[in-house]
Amino acid sequence: MSASALSTFVIANVAAAAEPEAPADDTPGKEIVVTGTHVIRDGYEAPTPTTVVTVEQFQQQTSSQVIDFLTTLPAFSGNVTPSNSTESIDNGTAGVSSVNLRNLGATRTLVLIDGQRAAPSTIDGRVDIGSIPQQLIQRIDVVTGGASAAYGSDAVAGVVNFVLDTRYTGIGGEFSGGITNYGENANYNASLTAGTAFAGGRGHVIVSGQASHQEGIPIVDRPWNAHGRVFLTNPAYGTGPGQSRDVPQRLLLDEVGPARASRGGIIVSGPLKGIAFGEGGTPYQYNYGDLVSGDLMQGGEWREQNYNLTDGKSLEPKMSMRNLFARLSYDLTDSIHVFGQWAWSDNRYSSRAYGYQDNGGITVPVTNAFLDETIRDLAIANDLTTLTMGSSNQDMGFVHTDNKRVSNRFVFGLNGDFDALGANWTWSAYYQKGITRNTERSINNRVEDKFAQALDSVRDPGTGAIICRSTLTNPNDGCVAYNPFGVNVNSPTQLDYILDDGYRFQKFTQDVVAGSLQGEPFSTWAGPVSIAAGVEHRAEKSTGHSSDLDLQRAFYAGNYQPTIGEFKVTEGFLETVVPLARGTRFLESLDLNAAVRATQYSDAGYVTTWKAGLTWTPISDLTIRVSRSRDIRAPNISEVFNAGTSSLGTVVDSAPGPNFGATVQVTGINRGNPDLTPEKADTTGIGVVFRPSFFRGFQASVDYWNIDIKNVIANISTQQIVDLCVQGNADLCAAINPGTSDVGHLIAGSLHNVINRQPFNLARQNARGIDFEVSYATAVPSVFSSSGATLRVRGLASHYIRNYFESGVSVPTDSAGENAGNGPPSWRWQASATYDAEPLSLTLAARGISAGKYNNAWIECETGCPVSVSPNITVNNNHIPGAIYFDFSASYALLASEDGRRSAEVFLNIKNITNKDPAIVGLSGVYLEDWQTNPTLYDAEGRVFRLGVRFHL
Structure with missing residues (x-):
């Protein structure tokens, strides 16, 4: 189980001013906990900020995909969604939904399901959260800080833990449909869940299923996309x-x-x-x-x-998703509980990716x-x-991507408690088997x-x-x-000869055996000392095969290569919470949280991670928290064993000669590097939480964070390889058109220029910023009845101060405030106000990003410009406007159960109620099939409606 106490999320960036209903687990009487630490202790206030997303908040959005809601949270920047991965045909991530905290990359955010590491969905270790049984998600805990000592590798930017309702009772479901303001992307979602106790309450069984589908938007026929x-x-x-x-x-x-x-x-x-x-x-x-x-x-x-005016890549892909989930649990004794569960998902995705320019x-x-x-x-x-x-070869049409991802996850576990050494101890152990089968196809490929x-x-x-x-x-x-x-x-016959379909089949498996123990064996004068310890062994493996044409790299795009490799890791951790002071002047409470984890990788060697944090409450209204941690990210299977996926691009030939300055089309071959070592990150967090006793229902928090990563695993770009070759680096010259007599030189006008790339442990990356949260809940008069109503207001904001990357081979860059790519923008924020007056509930939300630049190093000028020298390129316009979007949701209770909870309701959600167009973002390059905006940051669909009914009987 993931842990800290329920009060953790009251103090640590709570998702709403009112505490959400705590989810149940398999142990009667056991305290409900929130992700952040493995230690379970009453009254503990976590030193690591944790945001909790409740199921009610998720249900207020127009999309049935949880990734779309998480993308609106300020702590996430650069999430990969089915909408913005249209062109990811070459690396096999098209259609994937993966989270990205702090804009440090999806592979640096650890995804858990009920505190257990989720199985990878792609060769680079990303988890497709679309494979998680969304109909049973009770809440989502977002830990925005290093957590490798508590949960293992990849938790450099933080942890996203999907907590499932494992004690669901009754029958419930949802039927809903949606469409855009333009009559596009018709979609539906249907789910049904049933759960019941048996054997006098000793056992519990749950069965759940979900099916959703969207038609997609194959062509972007919008005025904002017609500027060129x-x-x-x-x-x-x-x-x-x-x-x-x-x-x-x-x-x-x-x-x-x-x-x-x-x-x-x-x-x-x-x-x-x-x-x-x-x-x-x-x-x-x-x-x-x-x-x-x-x-x-x-x-x-x-x-x-101009391609993007009438053709272009898909604005929204065509997608279908099906999930099944089953769980059986039983109390063998009053103190030993056993469970087994199975989750299956089938996600299918297709879209237009590339034109032939x-x-x-x-x-x-x-x-x-x-x-x-x-x-x-x-x-x-x-x-x-x-x-x-x-x-532009209009007769050839477009390269399409068509992916299918089928996941199976089996978990068998035991948990319980016992008394020893004068204390009560809780324990848990489980075995998990994750199997993901990916079929990636490039359709109509030249x-x-x-x-x-x-x-x-x-x-x-x-x-x-x-x-x-x-x-x-x-x-x-x-x-x-x-x-x-x-x-x-x-004719079709002529096109059939030069066009074909490529494919790659990949199978990813993950086996995990883990156990943990928690207890309070002794006390200090300030209270009981909590200890948690555990061990885990994990094995991950990738196998696959590709078409003959892909293996020969014969295609215009894709050229899938199977990645075959495996690694194993064994680790153990120890964590403690030690109360240092309690109930004295300016020391109402002072707690130390510390953890250490020893990890041995079969391919990357040994590494130690640790964390230490203090929470100090000088007075009841104020809490100060400080944390410091050493976190790691080990190289994934793709980075070590990648057989050579390819991607199209262009470079500027910087070699002296007749081709100098020409833009040349190249194919970049991304290969693995078996000599990689783990990344190491030092994370510092300092925060203040204010909960004034004189202003009930109000709380606010401010948290500063700084993540400094060394030995960063990254590729240098194809352009950097060309430039360094020109400067005399013979090793990199050998990566250009390898095997030819013209080694190290691009061939002008050739469609077959190839540049080999592989990742290295490069210099460093640093990200820092400040998170803000304010929330307030109060009783207000109801305009519908005399029973009163509740008003809940909440605001979240993240200010990204720095997103620095130093490759060791080029001028360092800082992308904080750049709105042309993943950014992050200087500011991301979200605010909402909910009015609950049964039987009606209304929510108005606003979300936005600040204005930014195309590139922080560029110099904007019209006349009198300085000499343009890379990376300080002079441009006439380096500004991208910000955006504010408004969303609305309403629900009306049709039936209420005896405890006053809603048992049936109809709901209406409207996204972007003003139908605001996205900011126009100019293209850089010669391929013009891209949209004229940045779908990672801006709302490209326009106004979207969703109408449906939910019930729980």
Whole structure:
């Protein structure tokens, strides 16, 4: 069981001013506890801040997915959701719901289920919280501080513990549906749960199931997405004729589209530059607009050629989720209890991920049989043998991702208590088996070698039919010629030859055996000393296989490689709470909480973690808490054993020569590193909690936190590899196009540039900030009856002061206040007011983020700019506005049970009631299928409605 006492969450960032109903567990009379420590002790106030999310709060949102609610909490920044993982086709995390505390990465947040480590759902160890039986979640404890000594590796940023209702009694369920203001993303949720006692109350059984589905939003047809706002290099910047370095090097402009790619293809160089091919292959002169810069341009045909206006990736994926849960528990004796439980989930996800935008990277012989005769004659007249083209390849459509994730989790456990040494001791032991099977598919994926083969077409000398040149010498090669000139010029047969589906099947298993013991063996003058101790052995393993084409890295995207590896870890911990003072002047209470954990990894060696904390209550109205901990994150299976997943991207060639400054398409191959060692983090927390006795129902807290991580496991970027190669690093040069005669140099115009990457224990990362919370509850008059009502007000805010990363190979960065990526924003906040007057309950909530920058290192200027030197790039606009969104929920009781609780209610939830558009966030790069906002931070769906009924009989 996870622990500290119920009063823990009253003092430690309580989720609501009124205490939530405590959940039951399997031991009659045992105190209900909240995550934060393994020690169970009455009146203990935790030194580590803990936020508790109740089921009632979760039910007030429009989504049936718990990740969507957690993403609104200020402590979370950069959560991975099905909405913002659309393009994660290469790393296999598309469709995953994973939490990210403090923006330190999902792998640095430990996820527990009833205090037990959850099984991984992906090769990098993330837990898909969509696999947790959401219909039985009673509350969610969020520990915002290092907890490795208490719970083990990965708790660098904190712990998120999903507490299930294991004593559910009766029959309950929910049926609800939702839709956006635009009639999109129709969805439903249905759940049914039944639980009952048997054998005179000694046994208890629960069965529960849930099914949910959303249709998704495949295309972003919204006005905010139609601006074409993109960063491009300023042609007026430089030292050449007519140029100046007093102007910004980069310009953020509207109405920007591709200059070296069109939907049906465009010739991008030579005397025929600007000839494009439209509907049915008709050639025409491309309208470039007034400003052209490299691969981009402003004006001209920007709207017609801009992907995200009419195509683009999915705004919301199509998703289906099914969960089943069963639990059986029995009291063998009055002091020994046994239980077994099984949880199964089946999550399916599909969305549009990538378009096929080749910016000037296609070479076509002028002998190509599909080429318009007029254009061929012009090419021959200009002594051309090939045409260099760019294309968005509209006929090919989009790469789709289609993932299926099936999880099974089995837990068998015993717990109880006994008397010894003059004290009562509680104990628990369990075995857990987690099995997750992932099937990841890339649909409609281009096979690059077949594409190159199909581009070279000729006419059959015998029949006059257009065939591949390769078929002349190998009549049975099966090649079908592809027409690169125009839109709607290729038949399904032509597309079927160059497009195929890739897949990877992965199986992740986790076995855990653990036991713990807690008691109060003796006392000091200030009270009893509590002790907890435990041991745990865990084994994790990944196996899998991929398609032959993926293994050959033959695709445009994906190129799944199976990750095969395993590790084991054995650890033991000891934790204590020692009361140092009680009931004296300015020492109403003073408690010490300390813990130590010894951990031995089969692959990463031995490490010791520890924590120490004090809670001091000088007067009853005020509590001060201080904590310090050493936490770790061991390398996961992907970081050690990754066989080489790939991702598309671009780099700027910084090598002197004719290709200098050119944007080059590359495929980054991410490999594992068996020599990695654990990350080590030092976490400091200082907080004050104020609960004035003269103002009943009010409480406030302020907590400062500082997390300093050394030996950070991270990859250096493909751009950094290129730059360091140019500076003379031979090892990194060998990672560029390995195995070629041109080692260390990019090949201009090639679609096959490859850069190998692997993680290293790099320098350090530091995050610090301040959390605020205010809550108040009071009785107020009711406008509906004479029985009175309750008003509850709550506010949460996090101020991110620093999010510093030093790779050891590049200039350090601080992303706190950057709103273009995961951020975090400088401020995230949430406030709500709930009015309960049975039978009606109303809640109005507001949530927001502060304005920010694209990049903290950039310098914004219009004229008189300093010389632009990376990373201090000069730009004309470095500002992204903040946002405030309002949500509303209402519920009405249809039936009430004898104890006054609601047994049936109808509810209406409205998200973003003002239908506020998200902030427009300009794109950086040449791939224009992305949305014009940041879905990780801003609400992109608009107004969303949800209507339903809940019951508990």
